[in-house]
Amino acid sequence: MDASVPEDKRPPTGYRGRFAPSPTGPLHFGSLVAAVGSYLQARSHGGLWQVRIEDIDPPRVVPGAAEDQLATLARFGMAPDGPVRYQRRSTPRHAAAVERLLADGLAFACGCSRADLPSSGVYPGTCRSGLPPGRTARSVRFRVPAEPVRVQDPLRGAWEERLEQTCGDVVIRRADGFHAYQLAAVVDDLHEGITEVVRGADLIDSAGRQQALHRALGGTPPRWLHLPLVVDSSGRKLSKSSGADPVTARPAAEALALALRVLGHPPPAGRRTLDALWAWARASWATGRIPTEPFEL
Incomplete structure (x- = not known):
């Protein structure tokens, strides 16, 4: 991109x-x-x-x-x-970004619904290695990196976040077909x-x-x-x-x-x-x- x-x-x-x-x-x-x-x-x-x-x-x-x-x-x-x-006028650009992440192995199809998540809300990686038997693709998730992400804000200082622990793999295309905020904001x-x-x-x-x-x-x-x-x-x-x-x-x-x-x-x-x-x-x-x-x- x-x-x-x-x-x-x-x-x-x-x-x-x-x-x-x-x-x-x-x-x-x-x-x-x-x-x-x-x-x-x-x-x-x-x-x-x-x-x-x-x-x-x-x-x-x-x-x-x-x-x-x-x-x-x-x-x-x-x-x-x-x-x-x-x-909304950038939808083709959002779709291209999802396809690129899928092609690069940085995203995957997921068959989980919100009800399948644990009480923490952190996605446990259920479909990371492929859809489990009996499940069909619902959404697409971004495969978060294993290494910590370092974020810096001049007001709040710097911190490291392990995304697999705080949120897990992030939905980038929802089950209803619309692109998620996290992806769309970044692409734009x-x-x-x-x-x-x-x-x-x-x-x-x-x-x-x-x-x-x-x-x-x-x-x-x-x-x-x-x-x-x-x-x-x-x-x-x-x-x-x-x-x-x-x-x-x-x-x-x-x-x-x-x-x-x-x-x-x-x-x-x-x-x-x-x-x-x-x-x-x-x-x-x-x-x-x-x-x-x-x-x-």
Whole structure:
């Protein structure tokens, strides 16, 4: 797989970031925080910021949600560099990646359902050496490497993960025929030349398996940066359906100021307009100021 980016499409610094929401409903505050963080990180590097709608899971797609999310980004003053990308249009590329992994012996057909997994949820390798008698192929799994995967995040340090112990072989094509998020995200990041993935800490567990997939497909993994989660008073991730969500319950400038607070960049008094907030945030952005602890809203 060619992971290069044509020279005439590369940003001056070589940096390319992205924000990739799933169109399952309106853009909620946690997603706004991720969008603001990824946007400012790209701007601080003099790079490009892309938006990719991750509509790879048709049963969960809500009609009109993508358009609503893009309108919300525009209302907050965030415009992508270049056209919005839609993941479903990359299905042939995803399919080719699965076939390549199968041909290279890095993936295999699996006849297991979720009910066949142990209580840990870690796939035990049942079909690694072939389908057991009486089972037919349902999905395709990526054969995770035996050696530890080393992941690094500037906020959270470096760690090693043994994927066979934490998740086991990863589904890359589901039983319903759709390509799984882990594969699709990696293939699209490779194709688009993404150099850093900035996203919420709820996806930190995906970093190791996605890094292994990048390597298996012959690409250089991006850098990882996982932003703090927004939680409610019970410590649970803020619900998308919360009626008090700042995205809709507050003026745009006030909600942006709150998102900057979550990211460790509380604006000074007097910055009350979107333009003033963005000007201050772009000038003040520093990764080292971003906290790792969840923010209680």
